[in-house]
Amino acid sequence: MPSIDLCIESPMASMQPTLSSMTISEFFQGKTVFITGGTGFMGKVLLEKLLRSCPGVSKVYLLIRPKKGQNAHERLSELLCSPLFHTVRKERPNDLYKVLPIEGDITQPDLAISINDRNMLARSVNIVFHSAATVKFDEKLKLSVTINVLGTQRLVELCKKMGNLEALIHVSTAYCNCNRTDVREVVYNPPMGPDQVTSLVECLDEDLVDTLTDKLLGDRPNTYTFTKALAESWLKENKGDLPLVIVRPSIVLSSNDGPLEGWVDNWNGPTGIIAAAGKGIFRTMLCDSNRTADLVPVDMVINLMLAAAWRIGTTKNRELQIYNCSTGQQKPITWKNFIGLCFVYMRKYPYSEVSWYPDGTTTSSKLLNTLNQYFLHWAPAYxxxxxxxxxxxxPMMIRIQNKLSKAAVCLEYFTTNEWKFDDENVKNLNKVLCESDRKEYNFNVAKIDWERYIENYVLGIRKYIFKEDIDSLPQARKNMLRLYWTYRSIQIISVLLMWRFLTIKYTPMRQMWSKALHLLIHLARLLPFL
Structure with a gap:
């Protein structure tokens, strides 16, 4: 029989509806969970955390679309072989059998779930996590609406048939209201209603929708933030009596804590750019370096989602709850410090097969950034x-630079602007947790050690994206040292050549140039012995 850890209510809790004394893991005891987006970055972390920290969970159903010649069962088997699930596989391997695939597709009517599976889910599911979405900033509007808005509507239709539903957690984004600088934990109505947009997109040809996209987006930078705002607006008006919670993370990066510090398995957001910078092939970006980089570890987002499910499930509150999961208010870090620390640790833990010494520059000037791109990206690529x-x-470098250029353009809006995301609801939720839950389901971003976190983030890219073992570090460091001296030598030669050109008519300056050149040659002779 599991020990009972009574949650002691804080003074804040006395002002809230009656709060159960059960812990989060006890809340999930015997529960059946349904997850959309379970094969994605956040979905994997959610599934692993459920299995590891909530051993009493009864079943976890994942909505999985057949893909690349693999059926749902094969994709699930591949997912559970991820290094992320190593602890569960080692300590409680039988718990993996609790995870069952539901074949379906978020883009199709009724989610393409069979009648039998729909009936089974309606009878048995207690908690739903909806994290399925297209997170591509430059996604076509028609597909983005289909996944992020219509997919959400179809899921809600299914949820309304679930007789035992205790919590529905919808994953949105803090940037769905990026047209505002101050974003509170409320739903803001978009200029066009979600039903209007979905009707328009469904009845028009895709090419025509593409021509209208900019007008429809208005002051939002991309289809992702636009459709996420539409989904929130629709949920507010159509949730009915559903126990709905909206969690809005900012820019989600690698995990902060266990089971794998620094775990990351995709190129989304800044990760692709940072990885390319570590390889020496990305060296300039449009960015206001003094702006806040609102980054949040993926495991903290997941911990907040689980706590939010516990909260609404134990209080039986049917009012819409919204949580801005961000770091800008409690633990801010600037882009300058984030990028600077990334370079520090990319040089300390260099990647193999680095093309050039990792270094770079950021500027808020579009003209200067364009010039830098020509000299630092395109010229070397050609x-x-x-x-x-x-x-x-x-030849591949031009193609790689094209991809990196598109990724950088998508990020520019977020690296040149700044927002204040109010997170009072998040702080209040943390207050009503018992001490053991605050530790096991930590989402207190004020405790983040950015230097340690970024060190693990860089190591995570090396290990989990580039698949490089720690044994390769000594050789990689030797290569990095050679690249460093080559890089510095070229910089010095460039300065001396310019100096020579500017001082060619002045004898004393020529003599100084000659002495500097002899010193450089002497250092170059020593280079092979370093």
Whole structure:
């Protein structure tokens, strides 16, 4: 029989509806959970945390779309083989059998779930986590509406048939209201109603929708933030009596704590750019370095989601609850400090096969950034592809730079602006947790150690994205040292050549230039012994 950890209510709790004394893990005891987006980055972390920290959970159903010749069962087996699930596989392997696939598709009517499965879910599910979404900033509006808005509507239709539903957690984004600088934990109505937009998108040809996209987006930068705002507006008006919670994370990065510190498995957000910078092929970006980078660890978002489900499930509150999961108010970090620390640890833990010494610059000037791109990105890419062509290799650098350029453009809006995300509801939720739950389901961003976190983030990219073992570090560091001296030598030569050009008519300056050149040659001779 599990020990009972009574939650001691804070003074804040006395002003709230009656709060159960059960812990979060006890709340999930015997519960059946349904997850959409379970094969995505956040979905995997959610599933792992449920299995590891809520051992009493009865079943977890994942909505999985057949993909690339794999059926739902095969995709689930592959998912559970991820390093993320190592602790569960080792300590409680039988718990993996609690995870069952539901074949379906968020883009299709009725989620493409069979009648039998729909009836089974309606009878048995207690808690729903809806994290399925397209997070591509430059997604076509028609597909973005289909997934982020219509997919949400179809899920709600299913949830309203669930007779034992205790909590519905919808994952949104803090940036769905990025047209405002101050964002409170409320739903803001978009200029156009969600039903109007969905009707328009459904009846028009995709090419015509593309031509109208900019007008429909208005002052929002992309289809992702726009459709997430539409989904929230629709949920507010159509939730009925559903126990609905909306969780809005800001920019989600790698995990902060266990089971794997620094775990990350996708290129989304800044990760792709940071990885490319570590390889030495991305060196300039449009960014106001003094702005706040509102980054949040993925495991803290998941912990908040689980606590939010516990909260609404134990208080039986049917009012819409919204949580802005962000770090800007409690533990801010600037883009300058974030990028600077990334470079520090990319040099300390260098990646293998680095093209050039990791370094870079940020600027808030579009003109200067464009010039930097030509000199630091495109010129080297063309030179490298030319040599690859001459040596019989396959040119690839221009194609890579095209992808990086698109990714950088998508991020520019977020690296040149700043928001104040009110997170009072998040802080109040943390206050009503008992001490053991605050530790096990930590989402207190004020406790983040950014330096340690970014060190693990860089190591996580190295280990989980590039699949590089720790054994490769000594050789990678030798290569990095050579690149460093080559990089510095080229910088010095460039300065001396410019100096020579500017002082060619003045004898004393020529003599100084000659002495500096002899010193540089002497250092170059020592380079092989370093």
């Amino acid at each position: 030179v490298m592809d030319y040599f690859l062509h001459l040596t019989g290799g396959k």
